[in-house]
Amino acid sequence: MLSDIQISRLHQCQPIADIAKKWGIEDSELSLFGHHKAKVSLDVAKRLAAKPQAKLIIVTAVTPTPHGEGKTVTTIGLTQGLNAIGLNACACIRQPSMGPVFGIKGGAAGGGYAQVVPMEELNLHLTGDIHAVSSAHNLAAAAIDARLYHETRLGAQAFTEASGLEALNIDSENILWRRVVDHNERSLRQIEVGFGAVNGPVHQSGFDITAASELMAILALSQDIDDLKQRIARLVLALDVDGNPITAQMLGVAGAMTAVMVDAIKPTLMQTLSGDPCFVHAGPFANIAHGNSSIIADNIASKLSDYVVTEAGFGSDMGFEKFSNIKVRNSGYKPSAAVVVVTLKALKANSGIESDNDINLPDLARLSAGFKNLQWHINNVSRYGAPVVVAINRFPTDTDTELEWLQQQINTTAAFGSAISEAFAKGAQGAQDLAQLVKQASEQDSQFCSLYQTEQSIETKLLTLAEVGYGASGVSLSDKAKEQLTWLNTHGYNALPICIAKTPMSISHDPKLKGVPTGFEVPITQLKVNAGAGFITALVGKVMTMPGLGIKPGYLDIDVDQNGEIVGLA
Missing domain, CATH: 3.30.1510.10 (Domain 2, N(10)-formyltetrahydrofolate synthetase)
Structure with missing residues (x-):
């Protein structure tokens, strides 16, 4: 199969002005940045304020692994699939940071035939x-x-x-x-x-x-x-x-x-490989920030389409939790359904079982042990009240036997249902089954609710997130955090929601604890007020707010060829 950047390069993008016009954006509401991306005025949502709000679909995932679960692939693929079955759907995603692009990931435009194009423009600078x-x-x-x-x-x-x-x-x-x-x-x-x-x-x-x-x-x-x-x-x-x-x-x-920041507040309009609209706006990480794209992009997309598909960073204990307890509180825009992305490799990697066997090969013992992680994430998302669909992102090495086993196991959980997604390899066609299932789920009654009330004490909110949100036995505060807690209460910041900054590689604070950890205590090292954003950040364990480059960073593969084209982006 061609690489992501080869697929992007071979694709003939439509002029972004044509896509904007097709979806009801007027010329006066568009500021072009070349032929394939444009800033969109906030006036769109004002002009279309009387239109009903689209159904909001939030995409999350199991605990991340180095193998990649395909959350953005699924977000873009689902958008393509919904449009392919005759519905009007728009995607909303975050702008990639160049830190991960040059560090470990190589890009965040989706992949295969479920990506935003041109992918190199998305991954580098975009509209600034x-x-x-x-x-x-x-x-x-x-x-x-x-x-x-x-x-x-x-x-x-x-x-x-x-x-x-x-x-x-x-x-x-x-x-x-x-x-x-x-x-x-x-x-x-x-x-x-x-x-x-x-x-x-x-x-x-x-x-x-x-x-x-x-x-x-x-x-x-x-x-x-x-x-x-x-x-x-x-x-x-x-x-x-x-x-x-x-x-x-x-x-x-x-x-x-x-x-x-007067221009930065306007979201950027791009397109999927199927010519579907995708708004790209804001880029907070979910491990150290709240990990969701902008409310403004959601609001504009909700007036132009019938379905808005957006994603929350990392697993459901991270971006989805913050989507539910921070973003929805600010926007009032509640999801009609949630999608949990999983792969066979992710479950095996989350099994906690060390093995010399290639993770791409069948291994029912590891798959069965790792299924507990998926079940935890299904239950975690379900407690917020929206119907849960499991998207099984299929890899070429996956066997039908293991996929069938996984779907049978999902049928015993609280999930609305599951569908195998082949959006990476087949684009819109490969996501139509998932799109049909998400459509059905979104027609159910969603009783969405938050995990805690903001008027509760900071200590109570921290305990709720630790015990209910992660399955911990409690929290511990460092001496510094205790001093900061007193200061927050004294200066009237105690009614803000909480944004936990922790490792994304485990439901717990310890990346070494795989599967579904229990009996651990969440160590709060610092409490920081974000009075403008409107939340308190609780730093947990050894989390860093500035990543470092690894021994073999992604920038080693990135270059410019003799034709002036960027190469090496994944």
Whole structure:
């Protein structure tokens, strides 16, 4: 079979203006970036406000493995399949970060004949949204350090006399706003800034990857430009010497940050290999952020189609949980059905059984043991009240015997049903059975609900996520986290939902614990307020907000050929 990039290159894309017109987007609502991608105005949703909202389908998965489960393949394939059976469906996905593109994954456009094209444009730069987030974020970092320098240099009274601004009395040991870059760069996780008298007071800082920026979460959760601006204004950048929050509004930088992001708030329209519309917007990771594409893209897509298919990052304990408890709370847009993606290889890898056998070969013992992981994810999604469909993403090495066994086992669970998806190899045709099943599931009554109430205490919400959300025996807070808990309660942030930052490679906090771990305690190392995004991040275990490059990173395969075309993207 051809590689993903070969398939993309051989495909004759339609002009994106033609796709926009076909789906009801007016010329005045479109800003072209070449022939195959365009920014779409938020005015579309306003113009079509009277139209009913489309059915929302959320795609999630079992616990991730190095073999790849095909969540984006299934999201795009399902969209293609729904359109192929005569329904109007639109996909909404996140913009890939160049960190994973050059690090481990090689791309995030789907794959095979179920991908967004042109795939290299999606994976590299796109329309510049991630760069805008990085610039706006780092503007705030420069602003807080500049203010610290001038207030320290002059003293509070002299500073006010010289500038006409009230002194903020920044505590240099409590500057909370780190810098960001859209690459995996472990050497920047912890840095010290301010060396030399003319460079400001020396203090600790560091870099996160742009996907972990609170601005990225804000971009994904905002409803419009006014909401974006208000959220940016609430950002807590530092504490003053009395421990009170210093916000972007107090620093006077909120307006400028909004100005940098004024175009980034518009989602980018692209197309699938079948010519179906796909909105690409925002890119928060699900292990360190909330892991879902934007509310704005969903809202526009919901007025242009009958079905909106979107995905949540990593397994259902990660992106889907945050979709349910954070994104839906902000959007009010509840799913009509959920799809859990699984592969035979994923179940064998999640079995916890060490084996020298090739994972592509039949192995009923490992498959049976790993099935518990799928059953856990089915039950986890089911507790939120939406009908659950299992999509079995078929690989060429899969045997009919094992696939039949798996479907029989799924029939004994709480799932609405299962379908084998061959979208990777066959595109829309290979996803029609899945599309029919999802259509049937979405016609059922969805009793969607969240896992906890925001008015509950922070401790109660953490315990609920740990015990109900992961199956843990409880939580433990570090001394630092206990201090931060007291501060959050004192300053009125206790009614925010929780965003757990943990490993995606296990339902637990420990990537070594496979299958369905029990009896573990979730160790909370830090609690961080994200007042603009509107949630509290709880860092768990050894999770990093800045990834590092591996010993053989993906960038080694990426190059430009003699014709000026990018090669090596997976």
